Amino acid sequence: MNLSFLKFHRHLFLILLLVITSIVAITTHLGTLKEASELDWFDAVGEAGITLVTLVWIFFILISRPSGKVTNLLFVGLTLTHVSMLLDFIDEFYFYTSDSAWLGTIESLPAPVGMIIMSVALYWWHQEQMSINAQLRNTERYYRDHSLTDFVTGLYSAKYMKNQLQREIINAGIHQQSFVMMLIDIRKFDSFNRKYGDQQGDTLLRETAQLILMNLRDEDLACRYASDRFIILMPNTSVQTAQTVATHIEQAIANLAFKIGNSAAAQYQHVTSCVMECNGEDEYLNVLDKLNDRMLATKHDINNQASPNQLIHSKDVA
Numbered sequence: 001m002n003l004s005f006l007k008f009h010r011h012l013f014l015i016l017l018l019v020i021t022s023i024v025a026i027t028t029h030l031g032t033l034k035e036a037s038e039l040d041w042f043d044a045v046g047e048a049g050i051t052l053v054t055l056v057w058i059f060f061i062l063i064s065r066p067s068g069k070v071t072n073l074l075f076v077g078l079t080l081t082h083v084s085m086l087l088d089f090i091d092e093f094y095f096y097t098s099d100s101a102w103l104g105t106i107e108s109l110p111a112p113v114g115m116i117i118m119s120v121a122l123y124w125w126h127q128e129q130m131s132i133n134a135q136l137r138n139t140e141r142y143y144r145d146h147s148l149t150d151f152v153t154g155l156y157s158a159k160y161m162k163n164q165l166q167r168e169i170i171n172a173g174i175h176q177q178s179f180v181m182m183l184i185d186i187r188k189f190d191s192f193n194r195k196y197g198d199q200q201g202d203t204l205l206r207e208t209a210q211l212i213l214m215n216l217r218d219e220d221l222a223c224r225y226a227s228d229r230f231i232i233l234m235p236n237t238s239v240q241t242a243q244t245v246a247t248h249i250e251q252a253i254a255n256l257a258f259k260i261g262n263s264a265a266a267q268y269q270h271v272t273s274c275v276m277e278c279n280g281e282d283e284y285l286n287v288l289d290k291l292n293d294r295m296l297a298t299k300h301d302i303n304n305q306a307s308p309n310q311l312i313h314s315k316d317v318a
């Protein structure tokens, strides 16, 4: 048990002690002890239990929370509830003459007031937790962004994609729901690199990544898989929808007027894409192998269909 917060709440413990001793002092001073035969032990034990439990709650609140508004409200609410319970418990042993009958009358008042205060405190506690969660999410995103994203494109890395793919495969197996994987490969990227240099190659990778992202939905996950290849994980998607998205991406990239340095001339690049449905039966490495095989087959088909002129996909436009 970590008691490190206790030192911040010494004043609250003192107030609690003061409240309890005042109540015990007032009631025992104004009340008259009942005969043993008048005592209802069953009631007394039950009320003692409730009284102790409210003290335990106060203790746990104080060791779990830093000082502040929410802690103070919880403390006040629980202490008022405890006061009612304590008065109720003590009046099992004491009766009050008509002069001090008010003690019996007020005993049930603090509890409802305390409960209202606790409700307010719980609302603030909820608000506080929401803002802590938001901060934790941001912190988590910060670390994730630095360890699992690709430096060149800003997309998620292959490592992150593999983790997500493994999760998606398990989900697909459990819920019997398939998902779609899309692979996108920039054509002739090697010759682009050699012609214009790695720096221009990096810029092209970055702009391609941006165009891919622009065509995806919120739930899709785009990652840089390897050199000039991108993988998109598409949950709850049909192959037809994925193919439509792939066509949009191909068109968007084909229409990107990529400028080399200060030159006004535009370079037009093309990508090859393929999509594949996964049903959660394969291991993630098998899924990736199949997807790569599909890309090879797609490239093979394109090369077979294309005339010799069309094989040169990028063209300079002045």
Ligand SMILES: Nc1nc2c(ncn2[C@@H]2O[C@H](COP(=O)(O)OP(=O)(O)OP(=O)(O)O)[C@@H](O)[C@H]2O)c(=O)[nH]1
Pocket: 152, 185, 186, 187, 188, 189, 190, 191, 193, 197, 198, 199, 200, 201, 202, 205, 226, 227, 228
């Ligand atoms: N600029 C840059 N180039 C990279 C990076 N990572 C890999 N490459 C290069 O990407 C090229 C990939 O070449 P290939 O795999 O042959 O791809 P390709 O030329 O597009 O071949 P096809 O897909 O068959 O058209 C290689 O020249 C790599 O050096 C990177 O981060 N930045």
